[in-house]
Amino acid sequence: MTRQSGPARRTPLNRDRVLRAAVAxxxxxxxxxxxxxxxxxxxxxxxxxxxxxxxNKEQLLDGMVDVIVGEIGPPVGDADWKSAIRHRILSARRVxxxxxxxxxxxxxxxxxxxxxxxxxxxxxxxxxxxxxxxDLTHHAMHALGGRVWGFTxxxxxxxxxxxxxxxxxxxxxxxxxxxxxxxxxxxxxxxxRQHDSGSVVGQGCDDQFEFEFALDLLLDGFERxxxxxxxxxxxx
Amino acid sequence: MTRQSGPARRTPLNRDRVLRAAVAxxxxxxxxxxxxxxxxxxxxxxxxxxxxxxxNKEQLLDGMVDVIVGEIGPPVGDADWKSAIRHRILSARRVxxxxxxxxxxxxxxxxxxxxxxxxxxxxxxxxxxxxxxxDLTHHAMHALGGRVWGFTxxxxxxxxxxxxxxxxxxxxxxxxxxxxxxxxxxxxxxxxRQHDSGSVVGQGCDDQFEFEFALDLLLDGFERxxxxxxxxxxxx
DNA sequence: ACCTGAACACCGTTCAAGT
DNA sequence: ACCTGAACACCGTTCAAGT
Numbered sequence: 001m002t003r004q005s006g007p008a009r010r011t012p013l014n015r016d017r018v019l020r021a022a023v024a025x026x027x028x029x030x031x032x033x034x035x036x037x038x039x040x041x042x043x044x045x046x047x048x049x050x051x052x053x054x055x056n057k058e059q060l061l062d063g064m065v066d067v068i069v070g071e072i073g074p075p076v077g078d079a080d081w082k083s084a085i086r087h088r089i090l091s092a093r094r095v096x097x098x099x100x101x102x103x104x105x106x107x108x109x110x111x112x113x114x115x116x117x118x119x120x121x122x123x124x125x126x127x128x129x130x131x132x133x134x135d136l137t138h139h140a141m142h143a144l145g146g147r148v149w150g151f152t153x154x155x156x157x158x159x160x161x162x163x164x165x166x167x168x169x170x171x172x173x174x175x176x177x178x179x180x181x182x183x184x185x186x187x188x189x190x191x192x193r194q195h196d197s198g199s200v201v202g203q204g205c206d207d208q209f210e211f212e213f214a215l216d217l218l219l220d221g222f223e224r225x226x227x228x229x230x231x232x233x234x235x236x
Numbered sequence: 237m238t239r240q241s242g243p244a245r246r247t248p249l250n251r252d253r254v255l256r257a258a259v260a261x262x263x264x265x266x267x268x269x270x271x272x273x274x275x276x277x278x279x280x281x282x283x284x285x286x287x288x289x290x291x292n293k294e295q296l297l298d299g300m301v302d303v304i305v306g307e308i309g310p311p312v313g314d315a316d317w318k319s320a321i322r323h324r325i326l327s328a329r330r331v332x333x334x335x336x337x338x339x340x341x342x343x344x345x346x347x348x349x350x351x352x353x354x355x356x357x358x359x360x361x362x363x364x365x366x367x368x369x370x371d372l373t374h375h376a377m378h379a380l381g382g383r384v385w386g387f388t389x390x391x392x393x394x395x396x397x398x399x400x401x402x403x404x405x406x407x408x409x410x411x412x413x414x415x416x417x418x419x420x421x422x423x424x425x426x427x428x429r430q431h432d433s434g435s436v437v438g439q440g441c442d443d444q445f446e447f448e449f450a451l452d453l454l455l456d457g458f459e460r461x462x463x464x465x466x467x468x469x470x471x472x
Numbered sequence: 473a474c475c476t477g478a479a480c481a482c483c484g485t486t487c488a489a490g491t
Numbered sequence: 492a493c494c495t496g497a498a499c500a501c502c503g504t505t506c507a508a509g510t
Binding site for chain 1: 340380450457461468
């Protein structure tokens with residue numbers, strides 16, 4: 001009846017099966033119950049078997065993030081950029097609500113993964129297509145911060161320099177070229193920032209600018225609503 | 237010469253010394269290098285000695301958060317609420333920049349500590365003194381999210397129901413009374429929300445409202461700047 | 473090529489015991 | 492009252508070995 005008569009020899013593991021099982025386990029047991037060892041147990045395998053498919057736990061978490069980023073719907077073809085961005089972000093929020101462990105894991109990532117870069121690139125593309133300057137788009141992305149993900153968190157914890165998927169590392173110039181073809185909108189707004197400020201010095205200054213930019217947008221918004229006598233009368 | 241001639245018997249531990257040493261150690265070695273065991277080693281003491289002064293690691297982290305919240309300056313007596321709030325938040329940001337481990341620890345707290353509640357209460361007080369309604373202030377606090385802390389993070393991960401400092405738990409009504417005298421502004425805006433929505437149902441609905449409120453404030457702000465031809469010409 | 477077993481260097485926390 | 496020592500139930504990850 002069965003094709004194999006020995007002990008329960010499952011279909012051999014591969015990276016995809018590991019990642020999907022990891023997401024399912026995290027969905028069920030949360031971040032506390034999730035470990036390399038519990039995932040291995042889930043797959044009826046010894047912990048070390050996982051290390052043939054992911055380099056370590058960090059890379060496993062990166063892969064899990066990319067799995068759920070893939071669940072975010074593609075950009076809708078809305079007429080105006082504002083509602084297009086709005087729908088995209090609310091779609092990301094729905095994904096995050098389905099995977100409550102994910103926001104914390106995304107926060108803890110130290111450098112962005114390809115799926116994350118694709119997603120950011122596409123959002124930036126909507127802003128640019130709507131006519132916003134690279135400069136304004138740059139600050140808008142920072143101001144949105146983690147809201148782009150469906151939760152609230154600082155964007156770009158580290159400069160977006162992902163390790164190339166290729167075997168041996170490339171020269172910086174070649175890497176930038178590859179980035180520019182794969183994530184043109186990201187490269188554009190990053191370069192726009194460096195062009196504006198003239199050099200790479202003043203990273204702390206830039207951070208401070210982004211923080212105050214978002215803070216003042218919100219405070220100005222509160223003031224405007226206050227003067228208009230705004231209330232949240234009926235919601236939802 | 238010394239008052240004690242035996243082996244290096246330090247001044248006995250107490251909660252304050254433990255907390256201050258913990259903050260210093262986290263400042264030096266970051267979140268990864270910080271553990272109950274490394275802290276004990278730092279204090280020349282066996283790990284279990286710490287458990288006479290803090291119940292567990294979570295409570296230790298709570299205490300560390302309160303230590304650095306205490307470093308945030310008091311409210312400045314600015315004329316208008318907007319610059320008063322602005323200065324307070326930028327002061328919190330400076331504290332967080334001095335303690336890079338703190339944002340992650342604050343994010344991971346499961347319920348707010350007294351020092352945190354004092355801080356939030358005082359910010360809300362500034363909004364209210366400026367004439368903003370309890371309703372608008374409530375949504376403003378959510379929209380600011382972790383920016384109130386000097387970083388970007390969702391506020392109120394859990395409803396603000398701290399364990400009473402007293403020995404035996406109190407009835408809910410009495411606890412609310414105590415909250416109301418200690419954190420009057422917090423209680424006011426929490427009650428304002430419940431009054432508006434009529435009941436406690438629809439928590440998810442409320443979360444969705446807060447998320448869209450902040451998102452739309454930002455998107456409207458971007459649109460306004462775009463129409464004005466805003467650029468970040470000279471910064472800092 | 474893929475998986476295993478034993479081991480290492482860590483965690484937070486318990487319990488019973490020391491002074 | 493305050494601290495200790497040994498132990499428990501966990502981690503992520505290494506290495507050398509199995510099939």
